[in-house]
Amino acid sequence: MSAARIYPNRARTKIVATVGPACRSPEMLEELILAGVDVFRVNLAHGDLKDHSEVVKNIREISARVDRPIAALADLSGPKIRLGILQEEIVQCHEDEIFTFVRGEETTEPNQLTCNYKPLIDELEVGNDVMLADGTVMMSVLEKTPDSAICKVVQAGPIRSRQGINLPGTKLSVPALTPQDIEHVKWAAENDLDYVSLSFVRSPDDLRQLRDLLMQHESRAFIIAKIEKREALDNLDEIVRESNGVMVARGDLGVEIDVAEVAAAQKLIVSTCSRIGRPVIVATQMLDSMTTSNRPTRAEATDVANAILDGADACMLSGETAVGVHPVAVVKMMNRIMMATERMWLEQRGKASRIDNRVAQVHPVTQAVVSGASITAEHLDAKLVVTATRTGGTALTKAKLRDAIPTISVSDSDAALRRMCLYWGVTPISNAPVHNGIQLRRFIDQWGLSNGYLEEGDRVVFVTGGGIMQSAEYIVVIHRVEKPHEQA
Incomplete structure (x- = not known):
């Protein structure tokens, strides 16, 4: 089987890789899959939809060729607030210097600023902070007039045209989905994306709007809520319950809240997802130095390890794979760090390492059987x-137990198989005879023997979820592995 060259030496924590100029060719995509990528992120803030469609098509073709499900995630850009055009290419902001936000798209004086969010001046209040250039420059609102907001530089640094603006503490009326996002949702539905992530989520209603829009376009894509605003942390339980998964988007989150709070926020988000039963991705600058270097810093390696120890289902690479000079090497490095961390974690906890807490919003029968x-x-x-599962729910419940027993999942739904690529410790396998127990057990025997996962006489526990076998909610079978000639 072709899968034999893929599965050995793979971490249980999943790897999400961002597609970009450095890795968008079919050859590079295949190398990344073989190196350990489980989910490809298509960043809709950059590039055009024609190119993105070609990438998704290539991912699907490669996935079929190597006989391994791979998920595709469409990342909506969301209502990103940006500076307008500055009068100079780079403007140095000095401490205590005064800048003024004015209405419109053009400025008439050097220290005037505009932005693409028209209600900005109306919604800013005296004392609000305005963060520019990924939080490296900070201003405070001193005074307002009907057509301007006068700000003083609190933290100095350079700014450029079109850079992002973050407004921590400011209540904004900006909609959760921009007109561009709505077009991108339609594209995601037409191209059968597996996950769609929503940026700058503030409340569960934002996710409901996205779900309604996906349903209008007959898409069953799962929704990932990106946690990157203070309001999201304030409504965390409700947002996690409304989502199908969560991303700890530490880039904007580290600007919207005090950077000193980011690590604690990450642990809170991950533990909430574990309790409620949602997969969670930790993202942003995980191996950032490998965008140009062939090795990560020790701090970055520790960051990846700590995300795993926190309970993350997946870690995400952004610029490291999208524009980096070593996209394959960075994936291999992340997989190495994950495997070393998981090995240590399992040795410390022992084989009986299940998380005993009950997972909320999981049916009690499913919980008990799994x-x-x-x-x-x-x-x-x-x-x-x-696990033989129709939607992937049984596999997700097993993933959240975090036990030491490797999990294989099969389904008659290609979409479910791809979604399971995000579930910790779950290896989805396609083309399995899920509706016939005897044939399924023979299939797994052959698969496991050819991959080196199994030997003759090994025991395998099968869990068949609801909807797979007639007249049964769940079936649990204990099976002893046999060689193919003994099964004839």
């Missing part, structure tokens, strides 16, 4: 747990 199958597998020293 937990029981995990305990059974541990007691019998089983080599694999195999």
Whole structure:
């Protein structure tokens, strides 16, 4: 089987890689898949839809050729507030210097600023902070007039045209979905994207709007809520419950809140997702130095490891793969760090390393059966747990147990298989005979023996979810591996 060259030496924590000029060719995409990428992120803030469509088409073709499900995530740019055109290419902002935001698109004086968000002056208040250039420059609003907001530089630095503006603490009326986002949602539906992530989520209503829009376009894509605003942290439980997954988007989050709070916020978000039962991605600058270097810093390696120890299902690479000079090397490095961390974690916790907390919003029957199958597998020293699932829900429940038994998941739904690429410790396999128990067990025997996962006599625990077999909510089967000639 072609899968034999893919699965060995793979971490259980999943890798999300951003597609960009450095890796968009079919050859590079395939190399990244073989190196360890599970999900490709298509950043809709850059590039055009024709190019993005070609990337998704290539991902699907490569996935079929290497016989491995791969997910595609469309990342909506959201209502990003940006500076207008400055009078100079670079403007140095000196401490205590005065700048004035004015209405319109043009400025008449050197220290005047404009932005693409027309209600900005109306919604700013005296005392509000205005963060520019990814938070490296900070101004404070001193005074307002009907047509201007006068600001003093608190933290000096250079700014450029079209750079992002963050307004921590300012209540904005900007809609969750911009007209461009709405067009991009239509594109994601037409191209059968597996996940769609919503930027700058403030409330669960933002996610409901996106879900309604996806349904209008007959898309079943799962929704990822990007947590990058203070309002999102204030409504975290409700947002996580309304989502299908969460991204800890530390770039804008580290500007919208005090950077000193980011690590604590990350732990809060990840633990909330574990409790409620949602996959969670930790993102931004994880191996940032490898955009140009062939090795990460020690701090970056520790950052990836700590995200795994926190309970992250996946870690994301952004510029490292999109524009970096070593996209394949950075994926391999992330996989190495993940494997070393997981090995240490499992050694410390021992094989019976399930998280015993019940996961909210999981049916009690599903919870009981999956937990029981995990305990059974541990007691019998089983080599694999195999979940046969219609939607992927059984596999997600197993992933959130965080036990030591590797999990294989099969489904008759290609979309479900691709979605499971984001679930911790779950290896989705396509083309399995999910509706026939005997044939499925023979299929897994052959797959496991050819991959080196299984040996003759090993035990495998099968969990068949609701909707797969008739007249049964769940079936649990304990199976002993046989060689193909003994199954004839």
